Amino acid sequence: xxxxxxxxxxxxxxxxxxxxxxxxxxxxxxxxxxxxxxxxxxxxxxxxxxxxxxxxxxxxxxxxxxxxxxxxxxxxxxxxxxxxxxxxxxxxxxxxxxxxxxxxxxxx
Amino acid sequence: xxxxxxxxxxxxxxxxxxxxxxxxxxxxxxxxxxxxxxxxxxxxxxxxxxxxxxxx
Numbered sequence: 001x002x003x004x005x006x007x008x009x010x011x012x013x014x015x016x017x018x019x020x021x022x023x024x025x026x027x028x029x030x031x032x033x034x035x036x037x038x039x040x041x042x043x044x045x046x047x048x049x050x051x052x053x054x055x056x057x058x059x060x061x062x063x064x065x066x067x068x069x070x071x072x073x074x075x076x077x078x079x080x081x082x083x084x085x086x087x088x089x090x091x092x093x094x095x096x097x098x099x100x101x102x103x104x105x106x107x108x
Numbered sequence: 109x110x111x112x113x114x115x116x117x118x119x120x121x122x123x124x125x126x127x128x129x130x131x132x133x134x135x136x137x138x139x140x141x142x143x144x145x146x147x148x149x150x151x152x153x154x155x156x157x158x159x160x161x162x163x164x
Contacts, residue, residue, distance in 0.1 A: 001133065001161070002161065005133060005159055005161070008131070008157055008159075009131055009157075012129070012131050012156055012157055016129040016156065020128060020129055021128070021129050021130070021131060021156075022124075022125065022128045022129070022130045022131070022153070023130070023131045023132075023133065024130055024131070024132050024133070024144055024148060025133050025134075025135075026132070026133065026134035026135045026138045026139030026140060026141065026143070026144050026160075027133075027135045027138045027161075028135050028137040028138030029138075032135070033138075036133055059124075063139050063144050063147060064139070067124060068125070068147075068151075071123060071124060071125050071126075071151040071152075072147040072148070072150050072151050073147075073150035073151070076146050076147055076150040077147055077150075079146075080139075080143035080144070080146050080147055081139055081143060081144075081147060084138060084139050088138060
């Protein structure tokens with residue numbers, strides 16, 4: 001997760017409250033999605049960015065996870081996401097993101 | 109009886125996203141930010157930040 005986006009998420013969490021902010025990922029790979037989830041929950045694991053050592057504990061989901069899919073309008077989801085859903089490794093992505101969320105998220 | 113399973117309460121209505129502020133980190137090779145934004149807004153949440161990262 002690039003440094004600029006880390007700063008944006010940090011600022012948004014301060015502005016809106018950690019319990020009121022949800023991060024939704026669209027990553028193509030499980031590993032990168034897991035790292036992004038770890039960054040916004042437990043802090044930047046590379047200790048390079050503004051979230052190094054900052055445990056925001058935010059609720060963080062991937063758009064492909066069933067909890068999110070269930071809340072989105074079916075027609076909109078079909079139009080915007082279903083094609084990538086067929087191409088990406090949904091099981092790996094869901095497992096990786098939910099693992100980090102389960103470990104570090106305080107608000108999900 | 110309601111059975112709570114993560115964020116979904118079966119037998120009741122539990123909208124996890126409704127009324128929340130959402131930051132979107134899309135991916136050019138996955139699901140881009142604007143596509144996620146359309147979805148999230150349809151769920152009743154307010155999108156406060158959208159980006160599309162590129163890992164190349």
